[in-house]
Amino acid sequence: MIFSSLKHKHSIMVKHKHSIMARFSSSFYCRSLHQSTKRPISTHVSDNDNIRKEEIVIVGAGIAGLSTALSLHRLGIRSVVLEQSESLRTGGTSFTLSTNGWKVLDSMGVADQLRSQYLKIQGAVINTETGRQLRSIKLNEDKNQEIRPVERRALLDTLAKNLPPDSISFSSRLANIEKQQDGQTLLQLVNGTRISSKVVIGCDGIHSPIAKWMGFPEPKYVGYIVIRGVADYPNGQPYDPHVNYFFGRGMRAAYLPISPTKVYWFVGYNSPTPGSTIVDPSELKKQTKERFKKWPSELLSAMDATPNDTMILTPLADRWSWPGVSPSGLLGGVVLAGDAWHPMTPNLGRGACCALEDSHALVQNLAPALKGGQTVVEDALKSYQKERRFPNFTLTVMSNLVGAVLQSENTMVCAIRDKVVATRK
Ligand SMILES: Cc1cc2nc3c(=O)[nH]c(=O)nc-3n(C[C@H](O)[C@H](O)[C@H](O)COP(=O)(O)OP(=O)(O)OC[C@H]3O[C@@H](n4cnc5c(N)ncnc54)[C@H](O)[C@@H]3O)c2cc1C
Numbered sequence: 097m098i099f100s101s102l103k104h105k106h107s108i109m110v111k112h113k114h115s116i117m118a119r120f121s122s123s124f125y126c127r128s129l130h131q132s133t134k135r136p137i138s139t140h141v142s143d144n145d146n147i148r149k150e151e152i153v154i155v156g157a158g159i160a161g162l163s164t165a166l167s168l169h170r171l172g173i174r175s176v177v178l179e180q181s182e183s184l185r186t187g188g189t190s191f192t193l194s195t196n197g198w199k200v201l202d203s204m205g206v207a208d209q210l211r212s213q214y215l216k217i218q219g220a221v222i223n224t225e226t227g228r229q230l231r232s233i234k235l236n237e238d239k240n241q242e243i244r245p246v247e248r249r250a251l252l253d254t255l256a257k258n259l260p261p262d263s264i265s266f267s268s269r270l271a272n273i274e275k276q277q278d279g280q281t282l283l284q285l286v287n288g289t290r291i292s293s294k295v296v297i298g299c300d301g302i303h304s305p306i307a308k309w310m311g312f313p314e315p316k317y318v319g320y321i322v323i324r325g326v327a328d329y330p331n332g333q334p335y336d337p338h339v340n341y342f343f344g345r346g347m348r349a350a351y352l353p354i355s356p357t358k359v360y361w362f363v364g365y366n367s368p369t370p371g372s373t374i375v376d377p378s379e380l381k382k383q384t385k386e387r388f389k390k391w392p393s394e395l396l397s398a399m400d401a402t403p404n405d406t407m408i409l410t411p412l413a414d415r416w417s418w419p420g421v422s423p424s425g426l427l428g429g430v431v432l433a434g435d436a437w438h439p440m441t442p443n444l445g446r447g448a449c450c451a452l453e454d455s456h457a458l459v460q461n462l463a464p465a466l467k468g469g470q471t472v473v474e475d476a477l478k479s480y481q482k483e484r485r486f487p488n489f490t491l492t493v494m495s496n497l498v499g500a501v502l503q504s505e506n507t508m509v510c511a512i513r514d515k516v517v518a519t520r521k
Pocket residue numbers: 155156157158159160161178179180181185190191192193194268269270271299300301302304305322324410433434435436442445446447448449450451
């Protein structure tokens with residue numbers, strides 16, 4: 097028994113080593129792909145009459161895009177945000193923001209508008225899948241720490257409503273991007289609009305066309321799927337503000353109250369392929385409940401209290417940008433921020449937080465150059481990248497490794513994990 101577990105463990109380690117090597121070689125391969133097949137710098141002289149001129153264009157009205165636009169606006173710098181959708185993409189349930197994220201929201205003057213709606217998390221309880229408690233952690237002892245969930249809808253609405261009218265151009269999907277001889281970047285939209293801009297900030301999310309143009313590969317599926325939702329309790333939800341985790345073998349779940357009437361939950365399970373997207377929301381709920389039917393009842397009641405159409409299934413993916421090997425995420429006056437630059441798994445709950453931190457660092461570096469200071473724009477963008485590259489890379493890798501342990505199906509790995517969780521000081 098022990099031998100077979102060890103053998104299995106070895107095969108997992110070998111598999112993991114191979115996946116790390118595959119990541120390395122794919123990034124390396126991508127570098128040469130980047131060098132050889134990157135769209136060449138255009139020598140085409142544009143018909144200037146039909147080209148709109150802008151100083152700063154942000155592509156994507158998600159968290160990174162809107163927070164960058166708002167940080168610039170607060171410093172008196174105008175930008176235009178291009179969003180492919182007809183309105184803000186306010187689906188996406190809820191996420192937990194940690195202290196750094198709230199500090200960035202404070203710097204933009206919007207944190208208190210959100211704090212008043214969401215509960216500060218006071219602790220975490222980690223359980224086995226049967227509900228046996230492994231550990232309870234207090235998160236309220238350090239007064240400087242702030243872990244507080246926020247609904248994506250509320251965050252995007254709040255950022256957008258603090259921007260000047262017409263800052264966001266909806267139904268503006270980027271179709272093509274090219275460098276021009278004068279150093280500007282030409283953006284071509286699906287609706288035919290052409291915009292020439294000095295600075296382009298790619299905040300276009302995990303499947304970023306701008307990252308692709310720079311030579312990044314598509315993010316890689318990491319082997320598990322997450323389904324999440326926000327349960328509605330119009331008469332008040334019954335829980336203390338704690339995160340409740342449940343660890344199983346190749347499966348896990350969590351729920352946490354986010355406001356006096358709402359509870360966010362998610363479940364994760366291994367799947368060899370990202371699978372087909374289940375389009376019928378009632379079918380998604382039925383299958384999810386069936387898969388987790390033996391798990392604690394609070395989780396199943398939260399699923400029952402969730403409007404079907406707010407449930408989301410996401411096959412998780414990430415991309416490791418090896419320093420010095422992968423494309424840098426900066427090309428001329430075009431730079432990436434948020435998931436477009438560093439798609440990461442949500443195991444540490446840091447993607448949105450990093451998007452906010454990117455936006456803050458980017459604007460702090462860029463603003464002096466745009467206001468005619470000594471720094472030139474390209475140096476300012478380099479300095480932003482230098483500041484954010486290492487924390488983003490580290491979190492992406494750590495998040496992936498934490499996910500690998502939490503999703504393990506190996507009995508011995510799970511037993512060690514539970515023991516470590518239970519005894520860690
Ligand atoms: C299951 C799950 C749980 C998570 N939990 C947490 C958590 O607890 N805490 C946390 O901090 N993070 C969490 N995250 C991560 C977080 O949701 C992301 O990191 C964050 O949303 C990234 O924001 P973004 O602005 O970079 O990208 P997005 O929010 O994806 O925005 C990209 C925008 O670009 C637009 N766009 C794309 N292509 C184009 C184009 N061609 N032209 C114009 N517009 C375009 C899109 O329509 C979209 O509006 C979680 C993620 C997942 C999947």
